[in-house]
Amino acid sequence: MIASIVEEVLREIGMGSGADGRLGRQAGDREQSGRFAAREDGMPPAARPDNDLHDITSQEEKAKPTLEHPMDPEALTRMMGKTTARIGVGKAGPRERTRTWLTLRADHALARDSVFSDVDEGLIDRLKLVSVQSMCRDRNEHITRPDLGRKLDQEAQQKLVSACKAGVDVQLIASDGLSSKAIEANLENILPVIEDGLSMRGISTGPAIFVKFGRVAVEDAVSELLHPKVVCILIGERPGLGTAESMSAYICYQAVVGQPEARRTVVSNIYSGGTSAVEAGAYVAELIETILKEKASGVDLKH
Structure with missing residues (x-):
């Protein structure tokens, strides 16, 4: 029973042992090839100026709720506008979301820099x-x-x-x-x-x-x-x-x-x-x- 479920899941994501699996691998190879090709100019895609990058530590980004499907989005937005506490962030299973974790780490780094740096x-x-x-x-x-x-x-x-x-x-x-x-x-x-x-x-x-x-x-x-x-x-x-x-x-x-x-x-x-x-x-x-x-x-x- 478990083996059949695993086989079905593998087929769905294109990693099966038959023709579907070969097609999945070929698609994956093309995707991987595209990623490497994008780096031929010596700059990774994430560093290119035309990418839509955001500073997740900015007040504007922190003001955006990441909680999925809130019952009252307008009330949540109002609450977030009244406090700097981390509310409306949601979770991934029992843990915080990756964005929340990265923001915490970035804010912690800013705090350390502030303590250990000298005034200009x-x-x-x-x-x-x-x-x-x-x-x-x-x-x-x-x-x-x-x-x-x-x-x-x-x-x-x-x-x-x-x-x-x-x-x-x-x-x-x-x-x-x-x-x-x-x-x-x-x-x-x-x-x-x-x-x-x-x-x-x-x-x-x-x-x-x-x-x-x-x-x-x-x-x-x-x-x-x-x-x-x-x-x-x-x-x-x-x-x-x-x-x-x-x-x-x-x-x-x-x-x-x-x-x-x-x-x-x-x-x-x-x-x-x-x-x-x-x-x-x-x-x-x-x-x-x-x-x-x-x-x-x-x-x-x-x-």
Whole structure:
């Protein structure tokens, strides 16, 4: 019984032992020959410019449901437009579909690249940032020793003292944190908006600082060194599989080393798929004005 079923299946796909099988093999040979012939120009078909290729990691492609025959396609599309979670992807048996698996792998690679890459030096130069490095010597130490990312060595301290103004109302800081991609994607749009917003309100600022291999609390070390009333650090957040470009602003009034995290006011999810950099910049400037007026930040501001 089983043997007859196998024979029938083989005949159907053109691999039987009789004439049908020979025809199937001949058809397969022609198809294989065509594939090789397509490579005579030295370029595989998938690499040719006339092929319809898509970046499966783009937001446009991720917005397309791959679930077959949904009961309510319009509702599914609306749901997918409200979240970056992986819904509407369907499955192949008990496993995810190949497209879903490939997208997960691609997003994971983007996240790793964001953590292990450096911020473009050209961006730092264009924004005229005072660039220093935390006590971390390299990227590996930055990831494994967060305590060193919160500190500045003697050389960095001397550079900041000589290049920055002491006692300003607000000291703005940028740092790669755990996502250089977030800084590259957002800093050039958000920083000028914050600076202009503070200037329009008559709030003084010093030259903005960039801290390589920095952590959030490095702003406390800067605060103790330069004594601004408020420090605000724009830092790349730990990337996930949804995005590697999310940045946050941590703002603190009269920050000191060793203070509780509850003293910080946070504006998070700053990226193209969350709060845009320009919108976030306007909000941060307004928020800093409130913090200066109330002389408090974090949970103290809410009280």
